Amino acid sequence: MSNADxxxxxxxxxxxxxxxxxxxxxxxxxxxxxxxxxxxxWLADNDYETLLVTTDPAPNLSDIFEQEIGHExxxxxxxxxxxxxxxxxxxAAEEYRQETIEPMRELLDDEQIQAVEEQLNSPxxxxxxxxxxxxxxxxxxxxxxxxxxxxxxxHTIRLMELPSDWNAELEKGGSTCIGPAASMxxxxxxxxxxxxxxxxxxxxxxxFVGKPEESSIDEIERSASDLAELGIESQxxxxxxxxxxxxxxxxxFEGKRDDEQAVIDRVAEQFDAEAMATYPLQPGEIxxxxxxxxxxxxxxxxxxATVDVGSAAEVDTDxxxxxxxxxxxxxxxxxxxxxxxxxxxxxxxxxxxxxxxIAATSATKLAESGYExxxVTTDPAAHLEDIFGEPVxxxxxxxxxxxxxxxxxxxxxxxxxxxxxxxxHVREMYEDKEDTQIDVEAAIANVExxxxxxCAEEMAALEKFVSYFExxxxxxxxxxxxxxxHTLRLLELPSDWxxxxDLGSLTKGAAPAKGDQYDEVIETMQNPEKSSxxxxxxxxxxxxxxxxxxxxxxxxxxxxxxxxxxxxxLLPEEYGDNAFFANRRAQQQQYLGEIKDRFDVxxxxxxxxxxxxxxxxxxxxxxxxxxxxxxxxxxxxxxxxQS
Numbered sequence: 221m222s223n224a225d226x227x228x229x230x231x232x233x234x235x236x237x238x239x240x241x242x243x244x245x246x247x248x249x250x251x252x253x254x255x256x257x258x259x260x261x262w263l264a265d266n267d268y269e270t271l272l273v274t275t276d277p278a279p280n281l282s283d284i285f286e287q288e289i290g291h292e293x294x295x296x297x298x299x300x301x302x303x304x305x306x307x308x309x310x311x312a313a314e315e316y317r318q319e320t321i322e323p324m325r326e327l328l329d330d331e332q333i334q335a336v337e338e339q340l341n342s343p344x345x346x347x348x349x350x351x352x353x354x355x356x357x358x359x360x361x362x363x364x365x366x367x368x369x370x371x372x373x374x375h376t377i378r379l380m381e382l383p384s385d386w387n388a389e390l391e392k393g394g395s396t397c398i399g400p401a402a403s404m405x406x407x408x409x410x411x412x413x414x415x416x417x418x419x420x421x422x423x424x425x426x427x428f429v430g431k432p433e434e435s436s437i438d439e440i441e442r443s444a445s446d447l448a449e450l451g452i453e454s455q456x457x458x459x460x461x462x463x464x465x466x467x468x469x470x471x472x473f474e475g476k477r478d479d480e481q482a483v484i485d486r487v488a489e490q491f492d493a494e495a496m497a498t499y500p501l502q503p504g505e506i507x508x509x510x511x512x513x514x515x516x517x518x519x520x521x522x523x524x525a526t527v528d529v530g531s532a533a534e535v536d537t538d539x540x541x542x543x544x545x546x547x548x549x550x551x552x553x554x555x556x557x558x559x560x561x562x563x564x565x566x567x568x569x570x571x572x573x574x575x576x577x578i579a580a581t582s583a584t585k586l587a588e589s590g591y592e593x594x595x596v597t598t599d600p601a602a603h604l605e606d607i608f609g610e611p612v613x614x615x616x617x618x619x620x621x622x623x624x625x626x627x628x629x630x631x632x633x634x635x636x637x638x639x640x641x642x643x644x645h646v647r648e649m650y651e652d653k654e655d656t657q658i659d660v661e662a663a664i665a666n667v668e669x670x671x672x673x674x675c676a677e678e679m680a681a682l683e684k685f686v687s688y689f690e691x692x693x694x695x696x697x698x699x700x701x702x703x704x705x706h707t708l709r710l711l712e713l714p715s716d717w718x719x720x721x722d723l724g725s726l727t728k729g730a731a732p733a734k735g736d737q738y739d740e741v742i743e744t745m746q747n748p749e750k751s752s753x754x755x756x757x758x759x760x761x762x763x764x765x766x767x768x769x770x771x772x773x774x775x776x777x778x779x780x781x782x783x784x785x786x787x788x789x790l791l792p793e794e795y796g797d798n799a800f801f802a803n804r805r806a807q808q809q810q811y812l813g814e815i816k817d818r819f820d821v822x823x824x825x826x827x828x829x830x831x832x833x834x835x836x837x838x839x840x841x842x843x844x845x846x847x848x849x850x851x852x853x854x855x856x857x858x859x860x861x862q863s
Contacts (some may be wrong), residue, residue, distance in 0.1 A: 227495035229520040230305035231425050231456045234261060234268060234364050238423065241358060245370045245428040247439050249572020249763065251460035254367035254506050254515065255429045255499075257284045261509065264302035268364040272296075273357050273839040275369075275370050279306035280762045284507050294779055298509060309354045355414050361858030368467040377789065391839060427456035430487075431572065432480035435832070437487055444491075454494040458519060459484050464500045464527045464800070475830055482738040495652035503529045503803040505760055529799045546787075546812055549848030551822035554751040555783045556582060558591060558695045560840075564744065565787070568770070569756035570763045574788040575599075577832060578756050578824075578846075579700035580607045580626075580703050584836060585843025587624035590848070596688055597628045598681070598701050604628055609835045621836050629684050631677060639671045639679035689741050717767040745780055752783035754824070759787050759811035766817050784822040792827055824848070 234240045244256040253274065258270040271293065274281050281304050282289045287297050291308040317340045324336060357366050362622040418422050426447065430436040437459075444454040462484065468477040488496055497519040505858045506515065517523040556565065567579040576597065583595035594616055597604045604626055605612040608619045612629040646667050650660045688697055745751050753774065771782045790812075816823060826846045833842040843849065 226497075226520060226522045228456055228458075228497045231427070231495045232263070232365075233266075236422070239358075239360055239363055239366060241366050241368065241417065241424045243368045243370055243424065243426045245426070245443065247431075247436050247572050248430050249570050249758075250431045250436055251458075251499075251506070252429040253280050253284060253369050253456050254512075254517070255427075255460060256367055257281060258515035258519065260302055260304070260365075261296075261299060262365045262520050263365050264296075264299050264369070265513070265516070269301050269362065270303070271360060271363045271366045272302065273354070273359065273368050274304075274306050275368060279369075280766060281306055281369065281526075283762050283765065284512070285423075286508055288516040292365045293295075302706055306359075309349070310845070312349040312353050313345050315354055316345060346638050355410050358414055358417055359410070360547050370854055419451055424452075425455045425460060426452055429458045429460055432459050432462045432753055433832070434483060434573070435606055437483055437491075437761055438606065439603065441491070454493055456466045456497070457487055457491050457493050459487055459496070459498045460531055461501045462498060464752060466527070467796075467798055467800035469798060472792065472830060473801075479831070500525050500527055502527060503800050504807060505762070527800070529803055546816055547823050547825050551848075552784055552824045553848035555754070555822065556586060556696075556849060559749060561750055562694055564689070565696060565698045565750040566701055566745075566751065566753045567699065567756055568753070569786075570766045572825070573756050573758050573763055574832075575756045576700045577607055577842075578754075578788065578826065579698050580604060581833065581839050581843045582847055583696070584621065584624060584839040585697040585847045585849045586696050586698070587621055588843070589664055591621065592623050592626065592693055593687070593696045593698065594625045594691060595698040595700065596626070598685060598699060604700065607832075607834060607839070611678070611766045619756060619836070627688075630682060631681060634684040635677055635680040638676065638683050639668075641683070642667060642671060650747065686737065686741050689744060742778075745778070748781065748783060751780075753780055754784050755782060755819075756786040756788055757815070758789040759808040759815060761811065764811055764815055764818070771819065782819060784824060784826040785815060785819050786826060787815060788826040789828045790825055835856050 232242050242259065243257070244252050246252045253276070256272065256274070260270050263270040272281065277697075279289075285296055285304070288294070289304050289306050291306060291311045293303050293305045296302040296304055317337070320340060321333065321336060328336070354368070357368075367742055384559050385612045428440045428444065440457060447454060459606060462480045463473060463477040465477065468474045484498060499515055499518055502511065506512070514523075514526050518525045522764050546773060557563070565579075565582065567575050567582070569575050576599065579597075583593050587593040595604065596616075597612070605628075608626060610619055611617075612619070612626045614627065614633045616625040616627040618624065643664065646664055650663065688699075691697065755771055757763040757767045767785070774780045774782070789809060791801060793805075795801075796805070824846055826842075829842070831840050
């Protein structure tokens with residue numbers, strides 16, 4: 221056992237004979253998985269039998285440990301006491317369906333079995349199936365600690381709400397959208413136990429990971445407040461990736477370090493947690509057991525961090541980035557501009573790579589060029605209003621620039637709108653019926669009950685998403701989407717829900733028929749003349765590979781091709797003249813070449829700035845630099861004429 225005694229160690233080290241649980245969450249791209257892996261490694265090295273579970277739909281544990289992991293519990297090489305699993309949502313959903321149906325085969329006839337199978341084609345089965353896996357690992361007496369590397373923040377909140385939501389669904393009895401309630405009574409008890417465990421500070425620790433940036437910490441504070449409302453207290457915050465003092469030798473990086481230290485001071489003063497820890501930016505990527513041990517030693521043993529430039533010097537630091545050979549501004553601009561119809565732009569990628577900033581910047585520049593533009597965020601942890609410096613609500617609203625509106629999907633409002641839409645449709649269905657055998661009020665009550673299902677939330681978000689394809693008067697609609705795995709889920713939904721509704725299952729046929737509308741949305745997204753999909757990444761292995769895998773999935777599953785990519789946070793050549801930044805710059809050069817080879821599409825290059833652009837003036841200047849658009853385009857503009 222370690223002799224060091226730090227507040228962080230006190231939070232995560234087991235103090236009873238029962239299995240304990242540690243959750244890590246935070247904005248994507250902040251090193252959450254790295255800290256999770258380092259924590260699990262530290263626990264195992266201190267003789268605790270440890271299981272590491274990722275619920276992130278775009279996992280990267282395999283990349284960090286440099287070995288294949290996947291959907292089965294896998295022993296980690298060269299570490300006693302440590303195993304890991306990456307929960308695959310598709311595999312989990314199929315396992316859930318089979319486990320639900322198999323016990324019924326001897327009790328029901330073929331027609332009844334078919335009805336249950338149709339019921340279990342509900343898209344929300346994926347959600348409950350992933351959660352079932354999550355609950356199973358909360359009952360693992362063979363482990364001293366289970367460490368959960370969860371999905372990015374907004375979806376973590378959703379995960380934590382699920383036990384109560386699904387429990388309420390099962391309380392109804394009868395047939396539910398996740399299977400017959402009678403067959404799931406045992407799971408109901410598991411969900412109740414999960415709620416109790418999550419709210420028990422003696423059994424469960426919850427930690428946030430963030431970068432030393434205002435937006436990252438703002439999100440942590442919002443999410444911590446949301447969790448507190450669920451009875452879950454946050455106990456630790458880790459600020460990851462600050463610039464080491466010894467490498468900041470010029471005004472540009474000195475200024476960035478000063479800003480980062482101000483954020484760290486703010487966390488120390490304002491965040492109500494038992495422990496706070498920090499870890500510096502490294503000259504290379506954190507992968508492999510040596511660096512993971514360094515992270516764990518710093519956070520939990522109070523050791524000094526090792527920032528060893530030599531250990532990461534496997535790239536050619538004499539290379540210079542030839543931007544001209546990598547980018548084609550005209551080709552990028554062509555993907556942004558509308559043609560004869562409205563163009564739909566989708567910016568997606570691993571969270572924390574500047575996706576929202578790139579989307580807002582592109583929208584601002586398009587509007588400045590004369591195009592009527594709407595920018596919409598579907599990210600549950602949205603911060604468009606932080607970028608624009610003014611409120612962004614559920615309905616499109618001008619953000620102080622001609623031709624530019626912004627909106628964010630508010631889940632609660634979307635659900636209320638969807639409920640009203642469905643109930644209005646049901647009332648109209650029965651309005652003219654004179655059949656006295658139909659109990660209209662009972663039918664409406666039945667639909668109202670089904671609309672309390674968690675499935676309705678997902679359908680409501682989809683309905684709102686689809687509605688933006690019907691907005692009149694815009695030349696361009698820009699979507700700032702949720703982090704990668706959840707974007708794929710969103711883009712699969714029109715097909716999934718159309719199939720489900722064709723079965724007449726959703727709210728017993730009460731929802732308005734919109735199959736044709738969904739077909740049109742799918743066709744629009746698949747049409748490169750009408751839609752452009754861009755993956756945003758910074759040039760490192762993990763975000764590049766996550767984007768590449770997601771792009772392949774998007775093409776295979778939805779038939780959508782990537783139109784261009786955005787390489788963000790490129791180190792400026794004129795600053796950081798030392799071995800640390802030379803190494804990181806050379807690493808970026810290497811990955812820029814790989815990105816170009818893997819994607820083979822136009823590339824937008826976005827440099828690291830002294831400060832993130834905030835407000836219209838800064839967004840306009842940044843847009844002039846990166847988009848390939850200019851005011852001259854206004855002369856070429858062919859506005860979309862819509863009624």
